[in-house]
Amino acid sequence: MAVKAMKASEVARRVVEKKDLFILDVRNEDAYADWKIESDSFQYMNVPYFELLDGVEEIMENIPKDKELLVVCAKEGSSQMVAEMLSDEGMEVSYLEGGMKTWSEHLEPVKVGDLPNGELYQFVRLGKGCLSYMALSNGEAAIIDATRMTDVFINFAKEKEVKIKHVFDTHLHADHISGGREIAEKTGAVYWLPPKDAEEVVFEYEPLTDGEQVRIGDTAIDINALYSPGHTIGSTSFVIDNRFLLSGDILFIDSIGRPDLAGKAEDWVGDLRETLYSRYRELSEDLVVLPAHFMIMEEVNDDGSVQEKLGTLFEKNHGLNIEDESKFRSLVTENLPPQPNSHQEIRQTNMGKITPDIDKKQEMEIGPNRCAVKA
Amino acid sequence: MNITVNEHLDAKGLACPMPIVKTKKAITALEPGQVIEIQATDKGSTADLEAWSKKSGHQYIGTSEKDGVLYHYVRKSTGEESEEKTFPHVIDNSELQEKLERDVQILDVRESAEYAFSHIPGAVSVPLGELDERMKELDKNKETYVVCRTGNRSDMASQKLADNEFTNVKNVVPGMSDWNGPTESSK
Numbered sequence: 001m002a003v004k005a006m007k008a009s010e011v012a013r014r015v016v017e018k019k020d021l022f023i024l025d026v027r028n029e030d031a032y033a034d035w036k037i038e039s040d041s042f043q044y045m046n047v048p049y050f051e052l053l054d055g056v057e058e059i060m061e062n063i064p065k066d067k068e069l070l071v072v073c074a075k076e077g078s079s080q081m082v083a084e085m086l087s088d089e090g091m092e093v094s095y096l097e098g099g100m101k102t103w104s105e106h107l108e109p110v111k112v113g114d115l116p117n118g119e120l121y122q123f124v125r126l127g128k129g130c131l132s133y134m135a136l137s138n139g140e141a142a143i144i145d146a147t148r149m150t151d152v153f154i155n156f157a158k159e160k161e162v163k164i165k166h167v168f169d170t171h172l173h174a175d176h177i178s179g180g181r182e183i184a185e186k187t188g189a190v191y192w193l194p195p196k197d198a199e200e201v202v203f204e205y206e207p208l209t210d211g212e213q214v215r216i217g218d219t220a221i222d223i224n225a226l227y228s229p230g231h232t233i234g235s236t237s238f239v240i241d242n243r244f245l246l247s248g249d250i251l252f253i254d255s256i257g258r259p260d261l262a263g264k265a266e267d268w269v270g271d272l273r274e275t276l277y278s279r280y281r282e283l284s285e286d287l288v289v290l291p292a293h294f295m296i297m298e299e300v301n302d303d304g305s306v307q308e309k310l311g312t313l314f315e316k317n318h319g320l321n322i323e324d325e326s327k328f329r330s331l332v333t334e335n336l337p338p339q340p341n342s343h344q345e346i347r348q349t350n351m352g353k354i355t356p357d358i359d360k361k362q363e364m365e366i367g368p369n370r371c372a373v374k375a
Numbered sequence: 376m377n378i379t380v381n382e383h384l385d386a387k388g389l390a391c392p393m394p395i396v397k398t399k400k401a402i403t404a405l406e407p408g409q410v411i412e413i414q415a416t417d418k419g420s421t422a423d424l425e426a427w428s429k430k431s432g433h434q435y436i437g438t439s440e441k442d443g444v445l446y447h448y449v450r451k452s453t454g455e456e457s458e459e460k461t462f463p464h465v466i467d468n469s470e471l472q473e474k475l476e477r478d479v480q481i482l483d484v485r486e487s488a489e490y491a492f493s494h495i496p497g498a499v500s501v502p503l504g505e506l507d508e509r510m511k512e513l514d515k516n517k518e519t520y521v522v523c524r525t526g527n528r529s530d531m532a533s534q535k536l537a538d539n540e541f542t543n544v545k546n547v548v549p550g551m552s553d554w555n556g557p558t559e560s561s562k
Binding site (some may be wrong): 028029030031047049050051052053073074077078081363 | 390392399418419422424
């Protein structure tokens, strides 16, 4: 039976639609424990490919016959080999094209709302938990927190026949490499960064300041910059069209930002509390919160988007409901999850201080997202 | 690093799963206890080779990197843990640790790759297979402590030394597999 290649986009569709899939992950056990394709509707089995070199008979009986079978590895080669062995035994089986490397890079655009004479899209990076945004209005576009897969954004803008005018990063990212500067260079757009996060950057940028307004299209979507330190000192939120709050890594759906990724947890925890408990409290509860990350699949809605009303988060997000300041302080400075892989190198890359090649960039970003602290 | 090995395998430029597939094949031609060096460029090969070695009973010694090439060292399984130790004079790891400051002779009889990645400071490297011809490099009258990974190769080496007029020889058990004292590497 012929072995089929399944594309990352097809896997993404099944994740969002909560479809069945049986994943045989043939990476080594440490890699699997660290990071895998997450879905509530999938079943999993992890057997390293090097245990299957002499044959797959032993695992055959543990693979359900009534589910579609996908073999996954780091880059593709091993999963293809194991899939062929299973196929030789008469099983119908696919392998993940490009492996976890491609899965990590896959972006799925999801429309989150209409804007005056335009639309707002969220780009969901399921494999890494990153969320980027593109606001379109009357022939112009702004991109917020772009990932390094810059072609996806540029091509999307082309399809939509809009010109990218502004590119923003809410903060200096430590978990993934920003595509902001590259998009700006390729399209002639203006690249904006919060100056307090950009003190060490080695390139030109436009400094974002609190209260600044940028307009996209002649129907005017106001993008209001809201200084909101805590995850990083310069962290900035954006309010688009008085309806959408892009909260960066400050506030997530089920958790809040961690203040320690630049090594300054003690200094920044006060800023984080001030932002979440005072500055955000002053905003309209009807704002739709659009964060820069999600951590668990429960945060992804049925339509594949990640969004929730600010008022709902004030009720349900435990991180917004810790009355006692010292408890809050200990929560976000102690018991933190491990730091993201290569976070120092990623920060250096985003500052322009180092320029790793594409292989190195992929390697640096491998692994789960760890920007949040769960209360 | 100057490491003597029994076999070289060039897996440069090959993507996963080929470095492991080729290693698995090459290692069948080796004698138990022999060491193979695998040259690879696939970054994932380090973790996979380590995990594969563990599962298949081989000893993953270590990996060094030079000019973008990974040099992995694996020693074929021997089942040596099950062999019986016969040399009567033994000393345990912690007792040896107390003697490190003194003027003693520590002889490491593991393969050169094992020695290169981690050994007791000041230990002399003479792999068991070379001991007969290189015994003359050693001082017969000095307090001598023989160490390997688990105490079996050093058991045989200790016996050889005692049979050749070494007067004060002790086998260190279990040896480097459980060594908590200072180490250095020469890779």
